[in-house]
Amino acid sequence: MQRLKIAVIAGSVGTSSMLCRQLEPLLGGYMQFLPYSVHDWTGTEEVDLVMISSHILFIKHSPFHVKNKTDILIIKRTLSKEGWGMIRQLSPGEKYLVVNDERDSVVESISLLYELGLRHVDLVPYYLGAPDNRNVTMAITPGEPQLVPEYVTHTIDIGARVVDLSTIVELLTRFHLLNSEMRGVLNAYAKTIATSNLGLQVTLQELVNGKNLFEETLNMVQDGVVTFDERGVIAFINDTAEDLLQSRRDASNLSIQQLLRYQGIDPQFLQGDVKDQLITIRDQTVIANATWIRGHSSVRVLILKIAKKVEELELKLRTQLRQNGHAAKFTFKDIVTESPVMKRIIGRARKMANNDFSILLLGENGTGKELFAHSIHQYSHRSKFPFIAFNCGALPENLLESELFGYEEGAFTGARRGGKPGLFEQAHKGTIFLDEIGDISPALQTRLLRVLQHKEILKVGGTRMLPVDVRVIAATHRDLPRMVKEVTFREDLYYRLKVLQIDILPLRERKEDIPALIRFFLERRGLPFDLSGPIMEAMLNYEWPGNIRELENTIEYLSIMGDETFEVEDLPFLTQRSANPLSKPEEEGVFRPDAVQAASPTFGNDGESLGENRLITVSAAGIDAERLLLELVLGANRTGRHTGRRNLAGMARERGLIMTENEIRKRMESLRAQGLVDIRLGRSGCMLTAEGFKRLQQL
Ligand SMILES: Nc1ncnc2c1ncn2[C@@H]1O[C@H](COP(=O)(O)OP(=O)(O)OP(=O)(O)O)[C@@H](O)[C@H]1O
Numbered sequence: 001m002q003r004l005k006i007a008v009i010a011g012s013v014g015t016s017s018m019l020c021r022q023l024e025p026l027l028g029g030y031m032q033f034l035p036y037s038v039h040d041w042t043g044t045e046e047v048d049l050v051m052i053s054s055h056i057l058f059i060k061h062s063p064f065h066v067k068n069k070t071d072i073l074i075i076k077r078t079l080s081k082e083g084w085g086m087i088r089q090l091s092p093g094e095k096y097l098v099v100n101d102e103r104d105s106v107v108e109s110i111s112l113l114y115e116l117g118l119r120h121v122d123l124v125p126y127y128l129g130a131p132d133n134r135n136v137t138m139a140i141t142p143g144e145p146q147l148v149p150e151y152v153t154h155t156i157d158i159g160a161r162v163v164d165l166s167t168i169v170e171l172l173t174r175f176h177l178l179n180s181e182m183r184g185v186l187n188a189y190a191k192t193i194a195t196s197n198l199g200l201q202v203t204l205q206e207l208v209n210g211k212n213l214f215e216e217t218l219n220m221v222q223d224g225v226v227t228f229d230e231r232g233v234i235a236f237i238n239d240t241a242e243d244l245l246q247s248r249r250d251a252s253n254l255s256i257q258q259l260l261r262y263q264g265i266d267p268q269f270l271q272g273d274v275k276d277q278l279i280t281i282r283d284q285t286v287i288a289n290a291t292w293i294r295g296h297s298s299v300r301v302l303i304l305k306i307a308k309k310v311e312e313l314e315l316k317l318r319t320q321l322r323q324n325g326h327a328a329k330f331t332f333k334d335i336v337t338e339s340p341v342m343k344r345i346i347g348r349a350r351k352m353a354n355n356d357f358s359i360l361l362l363g364e365n366g367t368g369k370e371l372f373a374h375s376i377h378q379y380s381h382r383s384k385f386p387f388i389a390f391n392c393g394a395l396p397e398n399l400l401e402s403e404l405f406g407y408e409e410g411a412f413t414g415a416r417r418g419g420k421p422g423l424f425e426q427a428h429k430g431t432i433f434l435d436e437i438g439d440i441s442p443a444l445q446t447r448l449l450r451v452l453q454h455k456e457i458l459k460v461g462g463t464r465m466l467p468v469d470v471r472v473i474a475a476t477h478r479d480l481p482r483m484v485k486e487v488t489f490r491e492d493l494y495y496r497l498k499v500l501q502i503d504i505l506p507l508r509e510r511k512e513d514i515p516a517l518i519r520f521f522l523e524r525r526g527l528p529f530d531l532s533g534p535i536m537e538a539m540l541n542y543e544w545p546g547n548i549r550e551l552e553n554t555i556e557y558l559s560i561m562g563d564e565t566f567e568v569e570d571l572p573f574l575t576q577r578s579a580n581p582l583s584k585p586e587e588e589g590v591f592r593p594d595a596v597q598a599a600s601p602t603f604g605n606d607g608e609s610l611g612e613n614r615l616i617t618v619s620a621a622g623i624d625a626e627r628l629l630l631e632l633v634l635g636a637n638r639t640g641r642h643t644g645r646r647n648l649a650g651m652a653r654e655r656g657l658i659m660t661e662n663e664i665r666k667r668m669e670s671l672r673a674q675g676l677v678d679i680r681l682g683r684s685g686c687m688l689t690a691e692g693f694k695r696l697q698q699l
Pocket residue numbers: 334335336337363364365366367368369370371372435476477548549552611612613614
């Protein structure tokens with residue numbers, strides 16, 4: 001790094017060299033100090049700054065010549081704490097000569113002593129050529145004991161005057177170097193000098209204390225944080241950002257632009273507000289946000305969130321899309337029901353299929369909303385075009401936005417060449433099914449409303465509107481009217497979506513469907529079982545909080561067990577009406593049978609937690625590993641696949657969750673301890689227990 005060149009000019013090279021020796025240990029990392037005597041200075045020297053040892057010297061040699069209007073800084077000087085300690089307690093009324101080489105420097109020293117508080121003794125100037133004052137036999141000198149006249153019997157050498165704190169602060173500020181490291185150096189220096197700048201010293205101390213607290217806090221944050229000014233000069237960078245950008249402390253005077261460029265990132269992206277931009281830094285996907293700090297028009301903060309999970313999420317999304325395919329699979333004929341109310345609902349849905357209005361499907365999880373969406377699309381004039389089903393609750397907002405609307409090439413660093421079409425674009429002329437619409441953020445609600453109103457989309461990073469012809473079918477298990485009242489869901493979007501609304505009954509309100517559905521699921525699996533008697537009775541009495549999905553999974557479970565006769569005891573949850581022994585009622589995300597019984601007919605007040613096992617839940621903590629493992633064991637038991645750790649790790653990876661075999665071992669042991677799986681020796685590996693199966697319904 002090129003150091004700044006600073007000329008230090010004093011009456012003699014001795015003095016300027018002494019000042020340079022003081023400055024060098026403090027600022028030598030950034031600056032090189034060159035000593036000059038005022039007589040040697042030509043004014044043509046090429047330097048970044050000129051420092052002059054005193055006001056008087058400056059005035060005496062005015063006009064002072066410098067090249068290219070280089071800035072001049074006049075040094076303010078003070079005593080070392082040690083020197084001040086020698087004189088601050090002198091007896092009042094005593095007389096002292098103040099000795100230096102010239103009259104001016106003596107005057108300066110006397111005013112400094114006075115400023116520091118030495119007001120109780122008489123100070124008499126003495127310099128070369130000054131008249132003798134033989135009745136004063138004591139002297140004070142700032143580092144010039146050889147000049148003290150021989151009639152003085154007692155000399156106090158308070159040492160050469162040192163550079164004051166204010167000058168060093170000034171110097172650092174001019175070159176934007178007042179960073180956290182320098183604040184620490186300054187604070188330590190302040191303790192070694194006697195400064196009259198008490199205010200500055202206290203402020204500095206407070207700043208350092210406050211700063212330390214602030215920096216320590218920011219270093220505990222897992223995101224990278226960098227603050228910088230309008231030119232990009234970094235004021236603060238926390239440990240995470242340093243690691244990420246590989247900047248070292250000694251490089252902290254680099255600009256943010258330089259740091260980004262070193263990582264191959266075009267700093268252009270910092271222009272304007274930066275919101276959830278994806279950038280790649282050393283193979284890591286990072287979500288960048290930058291804003292101005294309020295009240296500081298020139299200070300910006302850049303927050304870098306390391307999205308370790310992003311890749312996993314993308315992988316999951318791809319899997320999800322593959323699983324969903326882009327074609328509707330079901331028609332109204334696939335909806336099994338004996339319930340007159342449901343039959344009426346299907347009739348209405350058929351009518352609704354024939355126009356282009358948006359449809360809102362409301363109902364608890366597992367009631368068949370997606371089945372309805374497929375059927376409506378198949379029955380509509382759009383049936384030859386794509387049907388895209390998408391779960392809005394499965395991705396974080398920024399990914400959701402680019403998945404739905406796509407992005408332009410160069411929208412963010414790492415954006416795919418040629419950009420990427422969004423799902424709306426891919427569904428052109430067809431239908432898009434937006435499941436869990438109640439989970440989208442207010443910002444996305446606004447964007448979606450615009451799409452519905454104007455039938456055109458704006459890609460992320462795009463500038464032109466793209467017309468799309470897509471029918472939207474939205475679904476949620478949430479109580480949207482309540483969310484509208486609580487202002488968490490836009491009212492105008494709600495009304496746009498619910499032009500046509502279908503409320504699908506929970507299974508417990510159409511129990512006549514239970515035998516028909518059981519028959520249907522058994523037949524579909526070619527199972528010859530006859531479920532009647534007490535087990536059928538128990539199934540009819542059970543509340544089915546996970547609705548048809550839970551019923552379907554129960555039949556699936558019975559098919560794994562492989563027997564032809566079943567007892568109610570094989571499915572203990574059927575008879576457990578109150579609190580489930582596996583779950584504490586207050587636990588979040590766990591279904592409470594009593595809560596649903598007491599709730600409104602359409603929505604459980606705990607509806608959010610009702611069974612949903614088709615998609616892996618992505619929470620802030622990531623994919624729910626326990627649930628995924630239970631799903632994988634169930635799947636493996638069904639297909640006869642071995643449930644060894646390696647197999648499970650491979651299958652988990654395919655579903656978007658990366659776990660080591662060791663982690664799987666630990667989690668499986670925990671599942672066994674909870675009675676959810678039964679680990680058997682030998683080839684069969686482990687089996688899901690009835691409790692495990694039940695838990696899967698509830699997760
Ligand atoms: N009436 C029905 N006849 C046959 N199968 C059904 C019926 N209702 C639902 N299913 C089956 O139950 C499972 C859950 O249904 P679906 O995924 O449509 O529910 P959902 O309400 O969309 O659930 P979620 O809100 O959790 O997304 C699916 O496998 C579906 O095929």
